[in-house]
Amino acid sequence: MGLTEYRTLLIDCDEVLVDRDSGVWAALQPLLDSRGGQPSRDEVLAEFNTVVTGLYARFAELGFSGVLCFAHRQLAETWGLHASWEEGMSFARSAGNWSLFEDAPGAMLYLRKFYRLLVRGDRDAEDRGLLGERLGIAPEDFISLSEGPQWLTEQGEPLEPILHVTRPSVGRYAALDRCLIGRHRARQPSPCAAQYCINSMADLVAQHQLSLRR
Incomplete structure (x- = not known):
């Protein structure tokens, strides 16, 4: 299916729009300074991803900040360090300041002219409004990772066909067509493991413009 034939883009938040890895790395520096060495x-x-994955079973109980706070504590224990709950919560609240990738705002501005845009990720309620403003989406268009595919049929307007814009490490969701964005890859795999394999949101815009000319 051509890019211009989709009605909706379901775009993953972290590592597609938001530079989560750089945000986590920066927020872990005080703990890493205490650890010493040069990991x-x-x-x-x-290590962080492994710990967070293990904690997601408790997401309904902990919420996003709780998951990050406990992840910080578990990393400290793994590294033989003591970290206070205040330090853990400071780490968790850093999520509100994680940077957008440079191309994300402009790409969202362009793409919303042609698609319904939904963003899929996890944030606490107090962070969703600000993130939505930065991305140009309404609060109801932010879909939690904890929500199952049933939300596709609960929308007040038809969404399909939908293209899921995600990163290569994320599994297939609700049997949707996928566009894999490998921001940290020098080259995309050939053949592509999805309908589209590109390097950035800017590349997605460029591909869409090419599709309009055909």
């Missing part, structure tokens, strides 16, 4: 960024982020 690599990839190593630390892999």
Whole structure:
């Protein structure tokens, strides 16, 4: 299906629109300073992702800030360090300041002229409004990762066909067509493991403009 034939884009928030990895890396620096040594960024982020994945079973209980706070505490314990709850909550609240990728605002501004835009991710309620303003979406268009595919049939207007704009490490969601954005890859795999494989939101805009000319 051509890009111009989709009605809705379901866009993952972290590592597609928001530079989560850089935000987490920066917020972990006080803990890493206490740890000492020179662990690599990839190593630390892999440990963080493993801990967060394990905590997501408690997402309904903890919320997003709680997951991040407990992740900070577990990392400290793994590294033989003591971290206070205040330090953990400070780390968790840093999520509100994670930067957008440079191309994200302009791409969202362009794409909303042609599609219904939905953003899929997790944030606390107090952070969703500000993030929505930065991305140009309404609060109801922010879809939690904890929500199942049933929300597709609960919308007041038809959404399909939908293209899921995500990163290569995310599994298929609700059997949707996928556009994989590999921001940190020098080259995209060939053949592509989805309908589209590109490098950035700016590339998605460029591909859409090409589709309009055909």
